[in-house]
Amino acid sequence: MFRGVTSINLDNKGRMAIPTRYREALLRQCEGQMVLTVDSRESCLLLYPLPNWEEIERKLVKLPSLNAHAQRLKRLLIGHATDVEMDGSGRILVAPPLREFAGLLKASMLIGQGNKFEVWAEDTWNTRRSEWLGTENTGQEDLPPELESLSL
Numbered sequence: 001m002f003r004g005v006t007s008i009n010l011d012n013k014g015r016m017a018i019p020t021r022y023r024e025a026l027l028r029q030c031e032g033q034m035v036l037t038v039d040s041r042e043s044c045l046l047l048y049p050l051p052n053w054e055e056i057e058r059k060l061v062k063l064p065s066l067n068a069h070a071q072r073l074k075r076l077l078i079g080h081a082t083d084v085e086m087d088g089s090g091r092i093l094v095a096p097p098l099r100e101f102a103g104l105l106k107a108s109m110l111i112g113q114g115n116k117f118e119v120w121a122e123d124t125w126n127t128r129r130s131e132w133l134g135t136e137n138t139g140q141e142d143l144p145p146e147l148e149s150l151s152l
Helices: 018-031 048-062 070-079 096-102 122-133
Strands: 002-009 015-017 035-038 045-049 082-085 091-093 108-116 116-122
Touching: 002 015, 015 048, 018 035, 018 045, 018 108, 035 048, 035 096, 045 048, 045 096, 070 096, 082 091, 082 096, 096 116, 108 122, 116 122
Parallel strands: none
Antiparallel strands: 002 108, 015 091, 035 045, 035 082, 045 116, 108 116
């Protein structure tokens, strides 16, 4: 389970160090092999352990190719999917097109999301987080049925 918000830096070559608290679990779960792709709704990247990605990819491939929304989703997620592997120092290389998509420069954020991570440019993360926590969000919007019974 990946959780928490961690400030990270990309070096000049686009390498990002995975925080040490996650490295052992990633080595155990996927031998350090992961997949990095774009998020279809936000300007961030999604980082999956390889087995978790393969499960999602199988579902994506089965989506109907004549459905425009399904095809768009496949093009974005599968089309940008990039295999990455943790090196001996616990770093992964973020390819230039992915860095460009998410606006990643140096200061970045790694956000644990249970089965995956999100990788955000620090400024973008701070802006979006402020929007989500803003006063215009009264909590009265219509919740999907799956969330109505959730108690926090």
